[in-house]
Amino acid sequence: MVLLTVRLPPGATLADALARLELAEEDVDTAFGLVPIDPGTGLYAVRVAEEASHRAANTAGGPFSDPPIAPHGSQDPHDRHAPPSG
Amino acid sequence: MRVLIQLRPAPDVVAAVIEPGVRATAADVAGRLPGVVLDQAFAPVAVPRPVPASAYGDPLSLNQRVEFSYAPQDAAVLVRGEIADDELSTRSVLLPSARRDVAGVFADPVIHSTPTCGGDGPVGHWQDVARLLGAPEMTVEGHDGSGVTLAIVDSGINAAHVQAHLGREVIIDTERSWSPPGVGGTPGEYPVAHGTMCAFDALIAAPRATLLDIPVLLSPHNVAGLLSDAVAAYAHLRTVLEAMPAGSRSLVISNSWGLFSPGQDFPPGHPGNYSDNLAHPFNLIVASLDQAGADIVFSAGNCGRECPDRRCGFPDRPITGANSHPRVLSVGGVDTGLERVGYSSQGPGRLSDRKPDICAYTHFAGSEANGPGTPDTGTSAACPVAAGAVAAIRTRHPATEISPAQLRTLLHRTAEDRSTLGFDHDYGYGVINPPAVLESLGRHTRHAA
Incomplete structure (x- = not known):
């Protein structure tokens, strides 16, 4: 999945975003929902299937990557190039 | 830039550098080297000459069995100094031709201890x-x-x-x-x-x-x-x-x-x-x-x-x-x-x-x-x-x-x-x-x- 941004008025809901982007509920990660990025400028984000992001290309910003993130350390202790254990 | 200068001074000067009881200074060894600020705090160090172990060996090759001679007529002496960055390349080349006792000019890079790495034990509490x-x-x-x-x-x-x-x-x-x-x-x-x-x-x-x-x-x-x-x-x-x-x-x-x-x-x-x-x-x-x-x-x-x-x-x-x-x-x-x-x-x-x-x-x-x-x-x-x-x-x-x-x-x-x-x-x-x-x-x- 990828992230899209959309500009909406204050207090907007996921339904408002779907209407603006002309997407269906099954196209988006409803658990992620509509997340305010910068409320001052009315910028919000939604997480959508990559295929659906192409359909919303004219009304949305993005698509933006949603890469995995990992701690700067792990539990692997033993060689000098092992990840620091923290 | 900091450099090491290898010199081949007279054998009695080399002998003084090697002799433990004698304190030779950079100025004693190098005199005045044009464009080089000598580090007087750095005591000159004798460096042995590699000599082929075999009588038929190549005197210019290190890819053979060699022995190292500290004899005063063989050994060289290192001193430390600084050459301005913008003159480094020209002076490094010209110094040996201007002074016959200069054998070479070498980098003296900063060296560090081995840093702490992922698998190392704790350093402090x-x-x-x-x-x-x-x-x-x-x-x-x-x-x-x-x-x-x-x-x-x-x-x-x-x-x-x-x-x-x-x-x-x-x-x-x-x-x-x-x-x-x-x-x-x-x-x-x-x-x-x-x-x-x-x-x-x-x-x-x-x-x-x-x-x-x-x-x-x-x-x-x-x-x-x-x-x-x-x-x-x-x-x-x-x-x-x-x-x-x-x-x-x-x-x-x-x-x-x-x-x-x-x-x-x-x-x-x-x-x-x-x-x-x-x-x-x-x-x-x-x-x-x-x-x-x-x-x-x-x-x-x-x-x-x-x-x-x-x-x-x-x-x-x-x-x-x-x-x-x-x-x-x-x-x-x-x-x-x-x-x-x-x-x-x-x-x-x-x-x-x-x-x-x-x-x-x-x-x-x-x-x-x-x-x-x-x-x-x-x-x-x-x-x-x-x-x-x-x-x-x-x-x-x-x-x-x-x-x-x-x-x-x-x-x-x-x-x-x-x-x-x-x-x-x-x-x-x-x-x-x-x-x-x-x-x-x-x-x-x-x-x-």
């Missing part, structure tokens, strides 16, 4: 870190994190473990803590892991800070976490910040995580890329939260040239994305001897050249979250150590008095410089020095009064 940060004195003066909210955006906190190892009560605000959809559990009651180490390390300088437990790295998506989990976490933290009274806003956010491989991102130059793109939604929300008054602290990463984490996938400039954001404090790692640890990522950063900003302590015996006897390691530990120091400073200096950007500038200015040049891409501006920040803020307040 967390109480050493507290002392180096000036934490006992700061606590006495009331800079202990009281009333400051410190969010640990990581893998969840086990408060009982932190409490047992720190030997004092840990304050976790469960109401204002947050977890991604699908992540169960109770704030402060997660299994002991990376996030517990981060919480412990943050409390070294700010023992009375109020922790928020934000376990974004416990993603239900079958990986450590997704950047979108962090986007949602930051949206929550914005509501936390805005709910605080404007006059006493103090929210510090500690982030010991990042993106390891470009293969998991859109490529640099793609408009949806994260690593190199300030317009990515996460980088936008970071900027917006900084603007609203939050102090955002990120680990620089563990991709230092000497011993990088084997997961590091960026061929260069490994401080990427928000870890290199101009509006965050990007933190590299030093051990308690103030030496940079070999895994601490070096700049320049991808979103901002001048990264890391500063260094803080890591690789010390602390939380034992990774098992008994294991150190708190990585820039993962350095980041919360710095975040805790920022929280201690914020105790009496909320964001309305000094903005996050102003505080970053003060942290830069007061850091203990570890190079001769000011900012560098290994240590940033130097090692964090919270008492110097407080001293500077105190001066400012006295002037304003």
